[in-house]
Amino acid sequence: LVALADAESRALLLATIKDEKSAAELSEELHIPLSSVYKKLSTLVDLALMEVTRIDVEPRGRKKFKLYKSRIAKAEIRIEGSKPETILELAPN
Template identity: 45%
Template sequence: MPKVTPLGLRKYNIDQMILKELSDLESRTILFSIVNQSKLPSQISFENKIPSSTVYKKLSTLESLGLIRVEKIELINRQKSKFYRSNIREAEICIKKFEPIIHLIQNNVITKT
């Protein structure tokens, strides 16, 4: 068995976390609902019928994994509001010899302002 380095262990953990989020229905729904257009968490919640608290938790996790980004921040009703956008437009998962291989296709949709 090959020796596991801290860097290799960290990459394995990130891959596992990404795989977990992509296999979660709510995370996938959120992720792919913001491919073509950035949206507020309240919009995502309303359009997909997902509770707001769940949307905020999932957005935080997806952002920490680099799967989404804050595209812009606007002042709405005296509050800073974040618009989220997916960094990927497609994901492919393949399993070879017990190891998942995740291919993420970058989202190249141009922002319209």
């Protein structure tokens, strides 16, 4: 998968395996520009590798934000001969 070849996308997936996080939290934690985080999260959600677990409202009630969690439960890469094979086990939604 192309998404797994991208270092920032992999970092987003790894950062959300245990705990759900907002795009702003991920941007700050991983030092990735917020606009890039939103773009990559959208792609990962479209590929069903990431899910939106809930939508929260800021304490002041002005802004809504999504919380994201990786759906990857297990990843395995096999290299047999000259062709790598990626096997992903996804958590149920």
